[in-house]
Amino acid sequence: MFPARFDYLRASSTDEAVAALAQHGGEARILAGGQSLIPAMRFRLARPSVLIDINAIDDLRYLRETGGSLLIGAGTRDAALETSELVTSGYRMIADVSVLVADPVVRQSGTVVGSICHSDPAGDWGVAALAGRAQIVVRGPAGTRTLSADDFLVDSFTTALAENEMALEVQFPRPSEHTSGAFAKLERKVGDFATASAAVQLTLDTSGAIAEAGVAIGAVGAKALRVSEAEQLLRGAKPSKDVIRAAADAARKEADPGSDTRGSAEFKKEMAGVLVARALVSALERLGVGGMA
Amino acid sequence: MSITSDSEPKARHSVGQSMKRKEDPRLIQGRGRFLDDIVLPNMLHLAIVHSPYAHARIVKIDKSAALAVPGVKAVLTGEDLTAAGLAWIPTFHGYDKQMVLAVGKVLYQYQEVAGVVATSREIANDAAELVVVEYEQLDPIVDPFVARRDGNILRDDRENKTNHIYHWEVGKRAEADAALASSEVKVKQRIYFQRCHPAPLEPCGAIADMNGASGRLTLYLTSQAPHAHRTVVSLVTGIPEDKIHVISPDIGGGFGNKVPVYAGYVVSAVGSVVLGVPVKWVETRTENLTTTGFARDYHMDVEIGASKAGKLTALKVTTVADHGAFDAAADPTKYPAGMFGVVTGSYDFPVAFTELDAYFTNKAPGGIAYRCSFRVTEASYAIERGMDLLAGELKMDPAELRSLNFLKKEQFPYQSPLGFEYDSGDYETTLRKALDRIGYTDLRREQAERRQRGELMGIGLSTFTEVVGAGPGRLFDIMGIKMFDSAEIRIHPTGSGIVRTGTRHQGQGHETTWAQIVAEELGLDPQNLRVEEGDTDTAPYGLGTYASRSTPVAGAALVKAAQRIRERARKVAAHLLEAAEDDIDWIDYKFQVKGVPGKTIGMKEIAFAAYTNPGPGNEPGLEATYYYDPPNMTFPHGAYVAVVDVDRATGATKVRRFVAIDDCGTVINPMIVEGQIHGGLTEGFAIAFMQEITFDENGNHLNPNFTDYLLPTSLETPAWETGNTVTPSPHHPIGAKGVGESPNVGSPAAFVNAVMDALAPLGIKHIDMPLTREKVWRAIRDSGA
Missing domain, CATH: 3.30.43.10 (Uridine Diphospho-n-acetylenolpyruvylglucosamine Reductase, domain 2)
Known part of the structure; x- marks a missing residue:
């Protein structure tokens, strides 16, 4: 074609x-x-x-940590994250995404910011941006402004970018020592868009209870979806199989997928729950809390 | 087996060596010459306009906007082709006809409706969007079981007002029914082998170059059968065959997809005739997936009877075939359902019967032999799934059930109840090798432990038998042309040479293996034997490469042609060694005077003498041709074992291990055979787990690109473990059987059997391919476990 x-x-x-x-x-x-x-x-x-x-704009090609956030420029390829010590050591959920997004060939060219701007509901970076509470820096004739991922992702293939604006950067706040996350995805084959996906990020307080939670699901709605109900259930709770189950059920409820060649709505709804549960189990394991599977 | 030399050589000179592929340096470095690489002076480009509907009457076609685009030279429709007598062409075996460009109505979505010829591909594509076709939609039929009711007749052009195409049967119906009725144990299962597509990476294409001055039409085609295509073009157009030159350049995969004649070939030829300049057509991925030959699409009711002890009593298979809008299935004339009669497989059935009814639907035509010797894959899948269902019913180990019922090696040649004479086989040895290699007993033990823990692990077998190498002229023809094949060998004065056959490789490695075969027979260096195929002006006539027929048929012709060379060389040797011809032996790749080991001469020296000093009365030169009509088909077999783990929560399957032991008789190049096995297993894996061409209720094609028709990557493809046993064919001159298709034929059942074995504790008996996560998840959920 x-x-x-x-x-x-x-x-x-x-x-x-x-x-x-x-x-x-x-x-x-x-x-x-x-x-x-x-x-x-x-x-x-x-x-x-x-x-x-914009590929010739060298200024947009960077991956660095400044002011307590990971800054990813609009020209930065997915592959740069995959091999970044900064990402693999400090940003576990993002590190998961970086090896699961698309396929190794696409990752050589594809960009994180481009994926977020595309706002494909089945894209991986939008889900990660929600769970990781990312911010997107955009620039237009009037200067720059910064939007939360929630405000930026408006609908299928639609963002808050005005016609005369472009995104410059995505910023992921650095997870604290007591924070970890995970990304899980079901795909028909490597390189396919997700049938369903889930990203989570958890922070534990000194008592071992969950202080903060980010939970998002992909490919099961008009855009990447934040599962606020799951976040509320988790916040303040001690890690347990029950609370994981409840959070997964909240994800099933939040999911509103359509049926297509990747699967029926019923299947995808169910998978949203399974994947949230699995991502939570991984995140807790990474925080030293086992026995949750 | 027959060894072709006068005495057994100590070590093989060339056959049996893993020689590196001679074609690879060219292909790997991007120096091949594929159809789209060819650029001719003044060449125009063809783009095709496709139907958006599966079934609709064409009310009007308005070409004016397209013709107004600068650079557009012609817009051709079915009406234009009718004037040229080319709106319809015969299908593969000549039983039906198919539209080139739609006339009156369209019968499937994406059907070709018009062709736009322009000075660039981009202009042709842009202008194709401007051809305005007015349609009146008709009700489509997308289910052959609905077509069967004849409530809506799709093909009003045919004399018989029915959607039924043909009925075919073989075997003894009454005896099979009676034996099934009295069997102690019976299984019956509807098994659907889904519609798939071969999806070669290079799509189909053509360049037609009509030279108005010489009256000669040169056709560059992505053709697996260039001579057959030349004859078809001559028969259909009336152009004398000497005025048609078909050139099949390097081909990027065929898998049966490049056997039929497609609309684009015909329209580009008409375009070139009309416009007097070359016209190129290269299809898009979507065009390839939606309009060119699909494969399979058989709904098979498999019934097997057995005694309580597991001894087979009878087999009956009843099939409904979905052929799409035209009966363009690629099968030899006398075999409308191809070699489906091999459905008794590797087993000793006392009685068997199979019947098949084919129907028209509003889908693209096809039914091509996708890496398969004409419906052998469907047959193998049916019997190998059936054997596992029977094992389940008997609560018997599937390996034990197979062993109990295998044809024994002493039973060959074996007359099968459905009409084949199996040449040779040793099924038990091959199965044992596969089971040992995978560690079957340990795996069963591990499985029992895992089942205790509620984990789903499965082991699946497939012990298939293929029938390949079409075929003996008394049985096999395509449009009347017997399915022989041919070889021509010319040895040059300095001992190198050129080898040509009527086949046309598409990745099979003929440039290497053919050289090895000839080198073996003549004691020459295979590196200096150039192999050339695909040019009908130079190659001897043959039926092409598909159905694993190249080595069984053209490979045999090569051996016979080389032997003719050797007989001519013997005369020259007699002259040079000053001995009588009868006193010259061929020993260790050299001619030698009987009883005088020191008095020898090699083929290289003979070659020079053949041109410089052939001897009195000897014909100069060193060339030979042979047309080989095989006495029988060959019957490769194999034993495959798959081990899978199933994720209960998601239905995801993981193939943990896969062992493939193949027996293709004598192996010419082990490395190439292994490569063939890897490729075919990967295709089988894709068919088992992810590939299907599907349609919605309106006949919309749901898999028109690689986003929705999935090709596996190296990342999910299992690591294949291969091996072989050698049971030579007794009738092939070097005992070779053909191997390209075995892995695609044999592996789907192994994968599915493994998953079903994993799910057996949940009471799940069968899931149709592809075994997607959702289908497996749904089966687990519905089992209530």
Whole structure:
């Protein structure tokens, strides 16, 4: 298949990219890794008349920890996280995602920020952003603003980005010593989108009770979903099989998937629960709390 | 087996060596020449307009907007082809006809409706979107069991107003029914072998180049059978066969998908005739998955009878086949259901019967032999699943049940109850080797322990027998052309040579194995024997490569042609060694004067003499051709064992181990055979766990790309453990049987049997492929366990 005709601009700076967006507005799309956009264009599901390529903007390619957060630039590839000591040592849930997202070939090109901006409900990074309470920095003609992942992810393939804005960076707060997380996903094969996925992040207090919880599920709704009820159940609870079961049931309830070639709605709802439970068990194990399986 | 040299050589010269593939440096470095690499001067490009509906009347086609696009040279429709007499062409075996471009109505979604020829592929594609087709939708039929009711006749072009295509049966119905009725133990199961697609990585394509001055049509085709395609083109168009030149360049996988003739081939040829310049058509992935030959789609009712002790008494298999909109199944003329009669498998059934009814539905046509010798995969799956169901019913170990009922090696040649003469086999030895290799007894012990803990682990067997190498001319033809194959060998003066056959490899390694076969017969260096296939102007006539027929048929022709070379060389040797021809022996790859070990001469020296000093009365040169009509099919077999673990909560299956012991008779190149086994097992794994072409109730194709038709990657593909036994074919000149398809034929049952074995404690007996997580999860949930 061949994309419909389009113009191509290579931006050499963020200023240039934002100016081009201002000029072309809704007709334009930002090209980062292109791992979702290009296939959509080949099937002619997306027909942008202008592509603004940001791959030449070296300033957007970084992965660093500043001010207590992991900062991932819009040009940073998934593969960079997979091999980052910073990520594997300090951000367990993100480290899980980095080896499960897409496949090794796609990870060489695909970007974390691009995936979040795509807001595919079955994408992995949106789920991780919710559970990890990430913030997204965006820039438009009026300057920059920072949005929470909850506010940023609006709907299927829809974000809070205005037509003249682009995302620059995603920021994940650094998990404390008593915080860990996990990501679990069911997929038909490596590289397929999730049939269902779950990301969790837990913080224990000194008494061993759960002080803070982030729980999100993917591929089971119009967008990545936060399971607030599960978070409330977990917050303040001592880790137990019962509370894990209750949190998983909350995820089943929150899930509102459609049926497709990846599975029926019924199956996906059930898997949302199974995966939340498994991710919680892994996260607790990583915090030294065993025997929860 | 017959050894072809006058005396047994001490060590094999070439056959049996894991020689590196001669084609690989070219292919790996991107220096192959595939169809889309070919660019001809003034070449135009064809894009096809497809139907969005599965069943609809065409009210009107408006070409004007497309024709107005700069660069568009022609828009062709079914009406245009009708004028040329090419709107319909015969199907593979000639029993039905199929539309090239739709005339009157469309019969499946994505059916070809119009062709746009333009100066670039991009312009052709853009303009194809502008061809306006007005449709009036009709009710589609997507289920062959609904088609059977004949409430809605899909093919109003046919004389018989029915969706029923044909009935086929073989065996003894009354005896089989009676034996089943009186059997102490019986199992019966509806088993569906789902519609799959071979999905070669290179899709199909064509370049048609009609030279108006010479009147010659050159067709570059992604063809597994270039000569057959040349003959078909001549018969259909009336162009004399000498004016048609088919060239099949490097092919990126075929698996049966590149045997039929497709609309794009015909439309590009018509485009070239009309416009006087070359026209290229290369299909997209979606076009490949939605319009070209699918495989399988058999609904099989399998009934097996046995005594309480497990001795088989009877087999009956009743099948409903979904052939789609046209009867384009790729089977030899006299075998509408291919070699399905091999459904008795490796077992000694006293009586058997099988029948099949095929129906039209609103789906793409096909029924091609996907890495399978014509419906052998369906048959093997039916019997190997059936044997496990019987073992379950008898509460008997499936390995023990198989051993008890195997044909014994002394029973060969064996007349099967469904009409085949099995050439040779040693099933017990192969099974034992597989069981030892995997550690069967220990695994059963481990399984018992795991079951105590509520864990789901399964071990699955498949001890299949294939029938390949079509085939003897008295039985096998395609459109009347007998299924022989051919070889031509030319040895050059300096002892190198060129080898050509009527087959056309697509990754099977003929450039290497053919050289090895000839080198073995002539004592020459295989590195200096160039193999060339696929050009109908130079290669001898043959029926092509599919159905594991190349080695059984063309491989035999090579041996026979090489022997002809040797007989001519013997005369030259007699002249050079100054001895009578009868006194010249062929020993250790050299000619030698009888009883005088020091007086020898090799083929390289003979080759030079054949051109410089052949001797009085001897024909100069050193060439030979042989057309081989095989006396029988060959019957490779194998024993496969899969070990799986099933995740109760998600239905996910993990193949922990897989041992494949194959017996394809004499092995020409063990490394290439192992590669073939790896590839076929990976395909079988995909079929068992993830692949199916499905349609919704409106006939919409739900798997038109690799996002929804899944190909496994190295990350989920199990690590294969392979091995072999050698039971040569008694009738093949070097005892070889053909191997390319065994792993695809034999493995699906092993995977499914393993999963069903894992689920057996829950009372689950059968789940149809593909064994997706959801299907397995649902079965576990519904079992109430």
